[in-house]
Amino acid sequence: MYMDRRLLRWTVPLAGFFAGALLLATLGGVMTILQAFLFSRFVAGVFLPQSSDEPVARWLILLLLVVFLRGVFSYLSDGLSATASARIRERLREALFAHLFRLGPVYTSQRPTGEVVATLMEGVDALDGYLSQYLPQVVLSALLPLLVLATVFPLDPLSGVILALTGPLIPLFMMLIGSTGERLTRRQFGALRRLSAVLLDILQGLRTLKELGRSRDQAQRVASIGEEYRKITLEVLRLTFLSALALEWLGTISTALIAVQIGLRLLYGHLEFAQAFFILVIAPDFYLPLRTLGLRFHAAMNGISAAKKVFALLEEPSWIESGSSVLPANAIPLNGDIHLENLTFTYPGREDPSLKNVTCTLPEGKVTALVGKSGSGKSTFAYLLLRFLTPQNGRILVGDVPLSSISLEEWRKACAWVPQRPAIVFGSIADNLRFADPNASREQIQWALEQVHLWDWVQGLPEGLNTLIGERGAQMSGGQAQRLALARVLLRNPSFIVLDEPTAHVDMVEEALLQRVFERLFEGRTVLLIAHRLPVLRIADQILVLEKGDLVEAGNLDTLLHTEGRLSRWVQQYGGLT
Ligand SMILES: Nc1ncnc2c1ncn2[C@@H]1O[C@H](COP(=O)(O)OP(=O)(O)OP(=O)(O)O)[C@@H](O)[C@H]1O
Numbered sequence: 181m182y183m184d185r186r187l188l189r190w191t192v193p194l195a196g197f198f199a200g201a202l203l204l205a206t207l208g209g210v211m212t213i214l215q216a217f218l219f220s221r222f223v224a225g226v227f228l229p230q231s232s233d234e235p236v237a238r239w240l241i242l243l244l245l246v247v248f249l250r251g252v253f254s255y256l257s258d259g260l261s262a263t264a265s266a267r268i269r270e271r272l273r274e275a276l277f278a279h280l281f282r283l284g285p286v287y288t289s290q291r292p293t294g295e296v297v298a299t300l301m302e303g304v305d306a307l308d309g310y311l312s313q314y315l316p317q318v319v320l321s322a323l324l325p326l327l328v329l330a331t332v333f334p335l336d337p338l339s340g341v342i343l344a345l346t347g348p349l350i351p352l353f354m355m356l357i358g359s360t361g362e363r364l365t366r367r368q369f370g371a372l373r374r375l376s377a378v379l380l381d382i383l384q385g386l387r388t389l390k391e392l393g394r395s396r397d398q399a400q401r402v403a404s405i406g407e408e409y410r411k412i413t414l415e416v417l418r419l420t421f422l423s424a425l426a427l428e429w430l431g432t433i434s435t436a437l438i439a440v441q442i443g444l445r446l447l448y449g450h451l452e453f454a455q456a457f458f459i460l461v462i463a464p465d466f467y468l469p470l471r472t473l474g475l476r477f478h479a480a481m482n483g484i485s486a487a488k489k490v491f492a493l494l495e496e497p498s499w500i501e502s503g504s505s506v507l508p509a510n511a512i513p514l515n516g517d518i519h520l521e522n523l524t525f526t527y528p529g530r531e532d533p534s535l536k537n538v539t540c541t542l543p544e545g546k547v548t549a550l551v552g553k554s555g556s557g558k559s560t561f562a563y564l565l566l567r568f569l570t571p572q573n574g575r576i577l578v579g580d581v582p583l584s585s586i587s588l589e590e591w592r593k594a595c596a597w598v599p600q601r602p603a604i605v606f607g608s609i610a611d612n613l614r615f616a617d618p619n620a621s622r623e624q625i626q627w628a629l630e631q632v633h634l635w636d637w638v639q640g641l642p643e644g645l646n647t648l649i650g651e652r653g654a655q656m657s658g659g660q661a662q663r664l665a666l667a668r669v670l671l672r673n674p675s676f677i678v679l680d681e682p683t684a685h686v687d688m689v690e691e692a693l694l695q696r697v698f699e700r701l702f703e704g705r706t707v708l709l710i711a712h713r714l715p716v717l718r719i720a721d722q723i724l725v726l727e728k729g730d731l732v733e734a735g736n737l738d739t740l741l742h743t744e745g746r747l748s749r750w751v752q753q754y755g756g757l758t
Pocket residue numbers: 286290527528530534552553554555556557558559560561
């Protein structure tokens with residue numbers, strides 16, 4: 181039988197639900213046998229003259245009661261397994277989200293978002309068929325036929341032998357088609373993930389694609405993956421229908437075998453009518469759980485393929501150490517100079533380190549700018565400080581305390597990161613600010629917005645702070661989105677800030693506004709400013725120059741400009757600091 185051990189482990193905390201569902205389904209099975217018995221007695225009572233003194237009305241009332249109870253047991257059993265499945269999926273999704281947070285932005289940025297979303301949404305939902313239908317059915321398909329067999333054998337051993345011999349043909353058939361089914365569903369799920377990834381990428385980059393006139397190519401790309409998905413889905417459906425047909429056929433032939441031998445023996449008077457009729461009525465119910473297992477097998481295959489992807493993501497090793505807090509929380513210095521000592525980092529799968537033996541200090545309360553050509557290691561440097569990555573060699577000290585001994589949670593509270601395009605989530609302006617501090621009062625929010633010169637704008641909006649801003653801040657300009665992100669930083673009041681040149685994509689007016697915001701924001705805080713343009717260096721107290729992962733220059737702007745080095749050469753080559 182197809183089982184996934186890792187998924188089974190997740191069912192353990194809800195074993196009570198599954199046991200309840202199985203118990204109720206077994207009671208339903210007992211009701212099925214009783215129903216067949218009462219039905220055969222009722223029919224015998226109505227149609228056979230020698231049974232005229234049979235309490236027919238009583239059989240009928242009992243029969244109706246049993247049918248009702250069977251329905252109730254089946255409803256409750258389905259409800260319990262569906263609830264267990266929903267809870268497991270909810271917990272799995274929570275665990276996946278938590279793990280994605282642990283993996284951090286470096287991991288998510290190198291995976292297609294659509295693929296991760298498909299695993300989180302469709303992938304986890306695909307487990308439902310496995311958990312709520314297939315898993316209980318595996319047990320029931322062994323239990324219920326045994327129950328029927330135990331009832332039929334004492335009544336009529338010959339029919340019992342035929343049932344016992346034909347029953348295993350169904351699981352045998354399922355095992356034969358199992359590997360083909362598994363291969364096909366794995367391909368189907370893979371195609372679905374690819375389709376989701378491509379669609380999301382296209383939607384996110386639609387404007388660029390239109391500008392480049394490449395939207396038609398992308399439509400063809402979607403069409404070709406869609407076609408691949410259609411073909412594989414049809415193959416899966418063909419296999420599903422063919423196997424359903426074969427299972428029906430096996431069940432019907434086996435029931436017919438029972439019917440023929442019972443009919444003949446009835447004809448020659450070797451069997452009583454009520455007994456023969458009972459066996460005939462109950463025979464299909466012997467095969468039913470096995471056939472149902474066969475039909476649910478495809479849902480299970482889907483679930484197993486999805487489980488592989490879900491657990492692959494869940495077991496993805498993190499590049500971040502959580503850090504063990506050796507000091508009491510109030511004794512951890514979350515400010516002080518930040519020292520980097522011989523820091524080296526190589527991305528998994530890469531040969532060359534992206535940062536080589538870097539040693540420097542970010543002085544407390546000062547602004548350090550980081551410059552270097554694209555790919556020189558600026559983001560890697562920042563990610564190591566933010567602990568999105570853990571260095572393979574060297575260490576970072578905050579004051580005298582190694583960063584690795586500070587708990588990740590404490591450190592994250594002390595840091596703020598403002599990327600070039602900050603995340604503005606769909607929700608109100610207030611929601612976007614409370615992202616940083618869920619307990620922030622209206623006054624604090626107003627204060628933060630005033631500091632970043634957004635309060636007048638917010639007041640002019642019809643719904644003020646409750647105005648909805650779209651995904652990626654669709655109704656805000658780039659500069660306003662930046663300032664909203666800076667208001668969040670103010671609310672959090674961190675001691676260390678990393679900014680990835682926030683003025684890179686804004687006009688001169690906005691840049692001037694941002695400069696004023698920076699003055700207030702940087703006051704008394706240690707700042708690392710990744711600079712992509714030279715004018716921004718004027719704000720910095722210290723400049724670090726990176727080249728291919730090496731720290732090649734460090735000093736203040738005047739010193740570096742008057743030294744023959746990279747920075748002065750770049751200023752001469754690419755324009756001044758205006
Ligand atoms: N996730 C990753 N996996 C493997 N290699 C990576 C990864 N991220 C960055 N690199 C490599 O590490 C080196 C430094 O990259 P990094 O992003 O730190 O440079 P950068 O100076 O920030 O560049 P940019 O200014 O273009 O953002 C580059 O060679 C890059 O290809």
